[in-house]
Structure formats: C-alpha cells, structure tokens
Amino acid sequence: KQSLFFVFRMRLIVFGSSNTRIPFFTTLLILLSQKRANAKSPHIENKNPSFVRKTTSNLSNLTMKCSDVPQFTSLQAAAASFKSDEKLHLRHLCSDSARCAGLVATHTSGSKNKIILDYSRQQVTGETMEILYDLADKVGFTEKRSAMRSGKTINVTEGRAVLHHALRMPKGYDYAAVNPTEGAQVLKDVHAVRDQMEAFTEKIRSGALTGVTGKPLVNYVCIGIGGSQLGPEFVHESLRGDPEAAAAAEGRTLRFLANVDPVDFELCTRDLDPEVTMVVVISKTFTTAETMLNARTARKWLLDGLKSAGVEASQTDIISKHVIAVSTAIDKATAFGIDKANIFGFWEWVGGRFSVCSAVGMIPLSLQYSYKVMSDFLDGAQDMDQHYSKHPFAKTFPSSCRCLLVVHRRVTKDSLVLRKHVIDNIIIRGNYYLKIGYESMFTSACHVHRVSPSSCGGFGKKGICTGKEQIIGENLLDYDVHATFYFSKDDMFAIEPTRLGCREEELGLIRIFSGIGTR
Numbered sequence: 001k002q003s004l005f006f007v008f009r010m011r012l013i014v015f016g017s018s019n020t021r022i023p024f025f026t027t028l029l030i031l032l033s034q035k036r037a038n039a040k041s042p043h044i045e046n047k048n049p050s051f052v053r054k055t056t057s058n059l060s061n062l063t064m065k066c067s068d069v070p071q072f073t074s075l076q077a078a079a080a081s082f083k084s085d086e087k088l089h090l091r092h093l094c095s096d097s098a099r100c101a102g103l104v105a106t107h108t109s110g111s112k113n114k115i116i117l118d119y120s121r122q123q124v125t126g127e128t129m130e131i132l133y134d135l136a137d138k139v140g141f142t143e144k145r146s147a148m149r150s151g152k153t154i155n156v157t158e159g160r161a162v163l164h165h166a167l168r169m170p171k172g173y174d175y176a177a178v179n180p181t182e183g184a185q186v187l188k189d190v191h192a193v194r195d196q197m198e199a200f201t202e203k204i205r206s207g208a209l210t211g212v213t214g215k216p217l218v219n220y221v222c223i224g225i226g227g228s229q230l231g232p233e234f235v236h237e238s239l240r241g242d243p244e245a246a247a248a249a250e251g252r253t254l255r256f257l258a259n260v261d262p263v264d265f266e267l268c269t270r271d272l273d274p275e276v277t278m279v280v281v282i283s284k285t286f287t288t289a290e291t292m293l294n295a296r297t298a299r300k301w302l303l304d305g306l307k308s309a310g311v312e313a314s315q316t317d318i319i320s321k322h323v324i325a326v327s328t329a330i331d332k333a334t335a336f337g338i339d340k341a342n343i344f345g346f347w348e349w350v351g352g353r354f355s356v357c358s359a360v361g362m363i364p365l366s367l368q369y370s371y372k373v374m375s376d377f378l379d380g381a382q383d384m385d386q387h388y389s390k391h392p393f394a395k396t397f398p399s400s401c402r403c404l405l406v407v408h409r410r411v412t413k414d415s416l417v418l419r420k421h422v423i424d425n426i427i428i429r430g431n432y433y434l435k436i437g438y439e440s441m442f443t444s445a446c447h448v449h450r451v452s453p454s455s456c457g458g459f460g461k462k463g464i465c466t467g468k469e470q471i472i473g474e475n476l477l478d479y480d481v482h483a484t485f486y487f488s489k490d491d492m493f494a495i496e497p498t499r500l501g502c503r504e505e506e507l508g509l510i511r512i513f514s515g516i517g518t519r
Helices: 024-029 070-084 097-102 126-138 141-149 164-168 183-206 230-239 243-248 262-269 289-308 315-322 330-336 352-357 359-369 371-390 397-411 420-426 434-448 478-494
Strands: 006-009 104-109 113-118 219-223 253-257 277-282 323-326 456-459 468-471 474-477
Touching (some): 070 397, 097 104, 141 371, 164 371, 183 359, 183 371, 230 253, 230 359, 243 371, 277 315, 277 359, 289 315, 323 359
Parallel strands (some): 219 253, 219 277
Antiparallel strands (some): 006 456
16 A cells, blocks of 8 residues: 556566466566466365365356457457568557557556556557457456456366455455355454464564563564465565565564575575574475475474573474464474464465465564554555456456466467576565566577567655665766666667667677567
8 A cells, every 4th residue: 555656568577487487567466466366286185174165166157268269360460460560560659659648557546546557568559459358358357357256166277266355355344245155254264364463473573472582583484485485575575675664674584495405594594593583384285395394494493503502491392482384284283393373374265376465475574574564565455456356357457467468478479588596686676676677688688689578567666765876976866767777678679779869889789689579
C-alpha cells in the first residue's frame, strides 16, 4: 500500500537455467498479484486435518488450449507481419503517439497510490491486443478467473484449488459471497494462522521470547528451496529500501539458505552468533532433501556453537528455543525437536512461488521487518487482487502481461536467458528493479548476439537514499539518472542506436544492432 509509480516497458526476460525459466514480470507481480496456478509440487500426505481441503469439483470443460481457437491463427498472421513489414518495426511503432498512449494502463488505489503499466515498447498494436483479448475470451479466461476465486479445482494436475488470494483477505471480508461452499471457513483458518504469526513474531522482536541463554533472538536463518526461498528473498531485498521497513529491521539480520553446498552454509552463518540466532525451516512435507540436509547442518551448528560458548543446556531446550518450522507435517517437525507451538501451517492450495503471502514468507519477513510492515504488504497484494478480479479482463495488469507472454512464448517464441551470476549480483536492490532489465539485455546482446523482447520494470518511490548523488561536481538526482538509464536502454534495443543520434564512431567498441523487429 505504498505510493508507487511503476513503469513497465514490457519485453520478456526469462531468467534461470534453460530448464527452469521464470518470467521476470511474474517475479515482479509476485509482490502485487500472484495470479497463476501454482507449479507442480509433490502430493502431500497430511495428518493435520486443519490444513487438508477436499477438492471434488473440476473444470474439464475449461481446458481448451489457446492454439485450438481461430484467434490463434490470426495472432500468428499478425506476428508474421511484424517480421516482414518494415513499417511495423518498433522504431516506427514507438513514434506513433496515439498507439503508445493506447498501450498504457493505470491502477489507482485510494487518493495517492498509483501504478502505471506501460507496454508500448512491446511489438504489438492496439489491434494485436484486441486479438489477444478475444483469444483469452474464447478459451474461457473470465470463467477460469471466477472459478479460481470461488474455490473450484483449477489445478487439475494435482486436483487442487488455487486460493493464495485468500491469504491476503482482511478480517471481515465477505469471501462467502464469492466462495459460498467454504469461503467463510477458509478465511477463518487463514486468520487463525495470521494471528498466531503476529503474536509469535512480536514476542520474539520484543524479547518476551528469547534464546536458551536469555538473549534476544535477532538473527534469522531461513532454510528452504524453490518457492520457499525465492519469493521471501525477493520481498526481503525489496523491503530493504523502504524507510519504515529498514527502521524496523535495524539491528536484525535475515539470511536465506537453499543450496546444500557447505560453502554456502559457511558464508551464511560465519558472522552469526548461535546464542542470538533463530533457524526457520520451511518445508511443507518436512522431507525436502535439500532443506532437511541444511536443517540438520544448522541444528549441529547451533548445538556445537552453544557448547563451545560454554552454554549448558539440553538439545531439546536448544532446538525448542532456536528452531521453528513452517510445515504441514507436524509429526515430522516435532520429531526433529521443534516445539509444536512454534510450527506454523499452511494449506495444500498454497504452493510454489505463490506461498510468500503464507507463513512461508510472513514468518521470516515479520521477524525481520515486523508484522505490521508485512500486514501492509498483504494489504497491497489484496488491493491488486481486487483490481484483477473485479475489472474487465482487458483493463487488468496481470491479464495484459499474460497476453503478451502468449505472444512471446507461443507465437514468436522469443526468449532470453539471464545467467545466474547476473541475478546474483544485480537482482532487485531497494525499490529499483531497473538494472535487472537492461543488464540482461546487454548480456544477451554481447554473448548471444541477438536481442529478444524483454521486460524492464522500475519502482519509482524513493527509499532510504537521500535522493541526490554528487557526480563530477554536479548535483544530480540519482533517481532521475536511474530513470534515464532505464528509458534510454529500453529504446536502444527497440531502435537502432544510430537513429537515436549516436554516431557510429562513438559506438565502435560495442555491437551495433538494427533494433527489435527486423528480419
């Protein structure tokens, strides 16, 4: 619920390995909407009935593929024209002010909060978007959206509902009006866990609950992998630049551990004191191989570290005060030594990258930033949920982005792999997402010798920085400089550099491209 100005020059960046590709805009929208069905995850045999949900409905009549309808053929024809017609090159499309103005959407929440989605640097026209919206209508998108909200089993692979939006609903929300079968119970269960999380995290932060030596717990090591690590870490990196969140986190440290490489564990814990460290183990089944190996390593690190410090306490006391779990497998977590009161559950309809709004993300992030900050985060996600579910399909951000993804993945088959080392070094710093966009394009341009449509996004709210940076004796607004870099690099890959006023002799040390959309 922060006042944000969001610019989204939509072009697809796919990052990760060639076998595990995650759209960049999906990563951004994880903070806002998270509207896709969760990825595949192993079936959970859960003995805790409060986290088990029976799913009997199905959507077999809504499984039509987009390639099965005539609009897909029209879309392919339109894509072919973009490759063959010079007038449809982005350098010409971007000079059409009427077209650019039509490819901008705005969402306003309250009197000040505004988000702007600008996808005018996509190689599409208004007519292309109309074909996409018509295609989505023919395959039953609106019906599927309503089915998701009402608790139908839209995850047909695993026979589950997709209800992560319920995690963000406030108390008193009339979910039963949308999901009359079990909406009221789902919301009741969600807030029971939220109340548990709020009480626990505030006791840890206030010092009411301490470690085995009586010292406050101010370091948090979050052990998980995949969706149990990616979403929470992204939100953590983003909140570091927020003034309120940064103030709440002062004197505290949050680390994430996913890799089983012992070097990673050493780097994660080398400067942490076991006396003031809490380990958060995140595993729905409490059997995830990598997570449990790291959990056992962390348990040994705690026991050995406290013993070497001369602390005389039993293993039971140490683990019960220094290790907590986010899991549905209560029996396995308690067998590990974790106090049952310190196990926070979630549901089988929460999975993968969409779990950040559940205890998976809320526990470690609330320990670091306070439950109040994270409650505001959930309120912002709920606001985007309302935008997504209550507005016409063509006017919602997630829907427009998803349609553009259809163009890139199913029609033009464009993709751009952003190497892991690039992500490790430049991913999401403060409130700015700018570098991940143009660095990835440079990576592709220099090493792959091609430029694919890609996504560039930036949050423009000032964070903990002063807003000015002294550069060569001049006062320049650092945010203005960032924005300049962002827009210039966006246009450089859409339009030939020489057509932007650059002389060829000035470009001698870099590769010159003719811009996106050429043959």
